[in-house]
Amino acid sequence: MNNDAILQSFRDAFPDLDLEITSLPVDEHVIALPADRVHAAVAILVEQFGIYHLSTITGQDRDENLELFYHFWQGHGLTLRTSLPYDAPVIPTVTDLIPGATFYEREVCEMLDVTFEGHANLEPLFLPDNWEGGAPLRKDFVVPPVEGGLDVDKEAAA
Amino acid sequence: MTKVTIPIGPQHPLLKEPLSFLVTVEGERVVDSKMRLGYVHRGIERLCQQRTYVQNVHLMERVCGICSHVHTTTYCQGVEALLGLEVPERGLYLRTLLCELERIHSHLLWLGVLAKNMGFDTIFMYAWRYREIALDIMESLSGGRVSHAVNIIGGVRIDMDAAQVEAVLGQLDELDTHITTLLGVIEHEKTFRVRTQNVGLLSPEQVRRYCVVGPVARASDVDVDLRRDAPYSIYDRLDFKVITHADGDVWARTVVRLLECVESTKLCRQILASLPDGPTSTRAPRKVPAGEVVSRSEAPRGEVIYYIRSNGKDKPARVKVRTPTLPSLLALYDQLRDVNVADISVVLSGVDLCIACADR
C-alpha cells in the first residue's frame, strides 16, 4: 500500500479539496473526506489500488456531528474519515463496491441511526425485533425501561 | 417440490450459542437462508464508555470466552499506544505465549465441535481431551482455564520461573504428538473426508468480496496473517510459517487449523527459549491523554480490530470492536446456497462461528 500514491490519486480525483494524510499510532493513516466523496474514494481504492479488505466501519457521536471511519487494511492501515450532520445523516453505501461492508453498515445504521443510501437491507442486525429506544451509541440515548420479569409460576407449571 | 423452512436456532444442538437461521429447503437442497443475530448482543461497546480503562480490560475479556486473551491483548496494546507506554520485554513475551496457547486451544475446540456436528464423537472426545493440556498450561500460568485475566495495561500480571518453563516445554511436546495423531486421523479417515471435502467452498474472490479473514481466508489460498504482515508485539522476532491451502473447503480449513496448531507449539518453544529477564509490567497512569488509535491483532479466527478514542479522561470516549466472525457470517449465505441439508451443520461449524464475538 502506497500512501503517497493514494493521496495523489485522491487529489487528482477531487481537485477542489485540500486533502491531508495524518498518522495514528500502530501504522494507521487517515485521510479525511466529505461524506459525498467517500463512495468515489472507495471506488478508487478498490479499482486502482486493489485494496479490497475493509476491516470495519466505526461510527461515533462527536457531540456536534457524527463521525464515520472506514478502516481499510492491506499490509498497512488506511482509514477514510468523514463526518455527517447530527440530524438525518445520510451517506451512500459502499456495498456495491465491497459486499463485505453489508453488516458493518447495518450495525452503524442501528447504533447511530445513519442511513446508508442504496443498501439492500437496513434491518436491525443486533438489536431486538421490537426495539424502541433509539440509537444506543448516540449520547442522548437512555436505556429503555425493562418491563417486569415474566411470571412463570413454578407450582402452576408443575 | 414443496419448500420447507427449517429453523436452526436460537436453541439448537448444532450451535452452542443462539443464532437464528431460517433455512428454506427444497427436498434435500437448501435454496435460501436468513440469519438473525443479536441473541447475545450485550452492548459491550456502550458499556465500555461508562467504565474506566482498567475496568474495561475485564469487560473485553468477556467479549468472547474462547479467545478472551487476544481481545484484552488488542485492547491493552491500543491503550498502551495511546499512553506511549513502553511495555517490558518479558511482559510482551508472556503475552504472546498465551496468545499462541489460546490459538491451540481454540483450534482444537473447533475441531471437536466440527466432528461432533458431523456425528464423529470420537474425534470430538479426543480433540477436547488433548485441548485440556493447553488449558492446563494456561491454568498453571494464570489460574484460569478459559478466562485468564493476564493482561493489564502496561504488561501482564503473571510471571513464570525456570521450573515452570521446563514443565511447559514437556507439556508442549505432549501436545505436539497428539496434534500429529489427530492430523493423521483426519487425513486418513475416509468418512471424515467424504463429509468435509467440497463442502462449504469459498473461492479467493469470495473471500476478498466479503472481507473474510483468518484461517477461513487462508484455507481459500488467500495468504494473509497479521502476525507476519503487520507484526505487533514480538512477532517480528519469531520465526513461523503462515499455513495456506488451495482447496477452500471445510477439509482445507481443518488442515490449516491443525497445522497452525503445530506452528503455535513451535512459537511457544521459541518464546520460552528466548524469554528475557526483567519486570513483566510497568505502571500505567489512570488517565489516558486524548487521542485515537487503531489496534489490530490476529486472533485464532482472524483479524481483530479495535478503535479506541480517548478524550483525556479515565474513561474511553469510544471503543469499537470488530471480531473476525462477522465477515465469516456474511460469507455463509454463499456457502449455504445449494448444499445438502445434512451439510448445513458442517458448513456452519466449518467457518468457526463465535456468535458472542460477533454480537458483542
Add this chain to the structure above:
Amino acid sequence: MFEQMTHRAIRWARRKSPWILHFNSGSCNGCDIELVDLLTPRYDVERLGIINEASPRHADILLCTGPVTRQSRDRLVRIYEQMPAPKWVVSLGSCSCSGGVFQGGHNVLGGIDKVLPVDLYIPGCPCRPEAMIDGLVQLLEMIK
C-alpha cells in the same frame, strides 16, 4: 407399601438420570465451552447419568448461561414451557446469576431469575467444570 416403593424407585431414577438441556441466553461462550467440557473424557459426566439432550421435551434440567438479553427472553421462556415436569433450572456463571459484568447493558435484562424460577445458582466467571459437577450433584440431592 407398593406406593412407597414406586415413589422411592422414581426418586432414585430421577437422581440417577438427569438429562440436561443447555441454553445460552447471552453468554460470552466461556461457560458454554466449560459446560461442553463436562461431556469430554476428563470430566465425563455420563458416569453420573448426565446426558446432553437436544430437545426440550427430553430434558429434566435447564442449564442457562449468560445474562438474559431482550431478544432471547421469549425463547428462554418458551423452552422452559416445552419441558415436561418435573423440571429444574440451574443458572450457570456469574452473568446468569446476576447479570455480571454486563449489568447495565442496553440489551441485557439481568440474571436468569428475572425470567425463570431458578433452583440452583452456580457462580464463577466462567464456572469451572468441577463447580458445575458439584452444583449438579447438590441439585440432585435436593430432589424429593
Add this chain to the structure above:
Amino acid sequence: MTLISELFALLIFPGFVFLFVAALTFEWIDRRVIARLQGRVGPAWYQPLADFIKLMAKEDVLPSGANKVAAAALPMVALAAVMTAGLYVPVAGRAASYFEGDLIVVLFLLSLPSLAYFLAGWISVGVYSVIGGNRSLLQYFSYEVPFLMALTGPAIFSGTWSITDIVLRQSQTTWTLFVQPLGFLLALVGLIGKLKRDPLDIPKAKSEVIAGPLTEFSGRKLALWHLTMDMQTVVGIFLLVNTFLGGYSFGAALPSVFVFAIKALLVLLALSAASVLYARLRIDQLANLGWRILVPLALVQIAFVIWAGG
C-alpha cells in the same frame, strides 16, 4: 407341564422378561464400550434402568396438532412387533416358538418399527420430526434390501426358512460365516442402518434434526421408543448370531448359554466399534452406498450361494 413350560418360555426365558433385561444390559454395555473407546468412563450398570423409570414417571406432553391416538399407539405397535419377533429367535437354541418360515416373519416384524418410526415423525407436527421421518424412510429403502438379501443367504445354504433349523444345520456342517463372510458384513451394515446407530443415525442426527421423529415425544412414549430400539438391537444381534455364527454351537462342550452370550457380545462390540470409528454419512451418500455397492454385492453373494449349493 407343557403349559407351564410354554408360559415360562413366552414370559420369562427367552420371552419378554429376558428380552427386557437383555435390552437394558446391551444398552449399558454398548454405552460403556463406546465410552471406554473414547477415553471416558461411561455410565453405571443401572443407567438404562434409571433412564427408563425416570421417563415413565415424567409428564407426557404432546404439541397441539399432533394425533394423540396415533402417538400413543405407534410405540406400542413397534414394541409389540419387536417382542413378537423375539419369540421366534432362538436364544441358546431355545425359541419360545418356531415353525417353517419364521425367518420371513421375523424379518417382517423387525421392519415394522422402522415404519412406525417414520409415522411417528409424520404425525408429530414439528419440522424436525417430519424431516427425520422422511429421512428414516429413505434410509429404510437403502439398508433393507441388502439386509434381506444377505439374510436369504443362510436360508438357501441350509435349505430351510426356519431360524431354529438354520442353527441346527450349522451345527452339523459349519458356521455360515465361513461360507458367506460377505453376507455377514452386509447383514451387519444393514443392521446398523436398521437400528439407526452411528454412523447411520441419519434420521435422528442430533446436530441436524435434533432427535428426528422423536423430537416431540416425551415421558412414557419416549421410554417405550427407547425400549423398542434397545430390544430391536437385541433381537437383531441374536438373529445374526443364529443365522451366521452358528447359534450356540461351538464344537467344544462349553455351556450353550455361555457360547451364545459371547457371540452376541462380539457382534455388539462390532456395532459399538463401528459407531466410534466412522463419521455419520449423508443421506445421499448412504443411498449411493446402499444401491451402488451393497445391493450388487448382495446379488453376487446370492448368486454364489446358489451356484455353490446347486
